[in-house]
Amino acid sequence: xxxxxxxxxxxxxxxxxxxxxxxxxxxxxxxxxxxxxxxxxxxxxxxxxxxxxxxxxxxxxxxxxxxxxxxxxxxxxxxxxxxxxxxxxxxxxxxxxxxxxxxxxxxxxxxxxxxxxxxxxxxxxxxxxxxxxxxxxxxxxxxxxxxxxxxxxxxxxxxxxxxxxxxxxxxxxxxxxxx
Numbered sequence: 375x376x377x378x379x380x381x382x383x384x385x386x387x388x389x390x391x392x393x394x395x396x397x398x399x400x401x402x403x404x405x406x407x408x409x410x411x412x413x414x415x416x417x418x419x420x421x422x423x424x425x426x427x428x429x430x431x432x433x434x435x436x437x438x439x440x441x442x443x444x445x446x447x448x449x450x451x452x453x454x455x456x457x458x459x460x461x462x463x464x465x466x467x468x469x470x471x472x473x474x475x476x477x478x479x480x481x482x483x484x485x486x487x488x489x490x491x492x493x494x495x496x497x498x499x500x501x502x503x504x505x506x507x508x509x510x511x512x513x514x515x516x517x518x519x520x521x522x523x524x525x526x527x528x529x530x531x532x533x534x535x536x537x538x539x540x541x542x543x544x545x546x547x548x549x550x551x552x553x
Contacts, residue, residue: 380445380446381443381444381445381450381481381484381485381488382443382444382488383441383442383443383444383453383485383488383489383492384441384442384444385429385430385433385439385440385441385442386425386426386429386440386441386442387426387430388423388426390426390442390449391419391422391423391426392419393448393449394422394426394442394449395417395418395419395422397449397473398412398416398417398422399417400473400474401471401473401474402417404473404474405471408471408507408510409471410534436458436460437456437458438454438455438456438457438458438466439454439455439458439466439492439497440452440453440454440455441453441454441489441492443470443472443481443485443488445476445481449473450472450473450476450481451470451471451472451473451476451481451482451485452470452471453468453469453470453485453486453488453489454468454469454470455467455468455489455493455497455499455502456469458499463500463501464498464499464500464501465499465500465501465502465503466493466497466499466501466502466503467502467503467504467505468486468489468493468502468503468504469504470482470485470486470489470516472485477512482512482513482516483516483519483520486516486517486519486520487520490502490520490521490546493548494548494550499548500547500548501545501546501547501548502522502545502546503543503544503545504517504522504543504544504545505541505542505543505544506541506542506544507532507534507539507540507541507542508539508540508541508542514542514544517544517546518544520546521546522544522545522546523544523545523546524542524543524544525543525544525545526542526543527540527541527542527543528540528541528543
């Protein structure tokens, strides 16, 4: 069985608190090279429980959809649809992160592909957008492998580690539903 067949997306639940905390702690330094650091208070079981509860509420209110990517039951990444905008746009913002030890094996591409099935299937979204901060070209390649195309670039649009960084903007539409 290939890794892709053993990979699943699950909404986070209370049963995931300790595994998700371990995943976040183990990958903290790696993630902070790409995204803004989280407050130290985030790294506790109580904080993770609150995050999971917030994700549940936002899912119920059709505001965002968070998923844990699990390979044989082990969390290897997270993928999220945030800023869900309905009814006229039916769009969301895609974000994801893969644990450092799982990078470079095609897992990110497979996770995004699984998310697309949810987004353009049961969630009935029309458009997904994603932003990549340079120099993270590997993330741009993951999006391109999944049919996203770059539609813009913002120069010096985000301050990260004390420097203004460029952002690449990507989109993918659910063209099979076009009428």
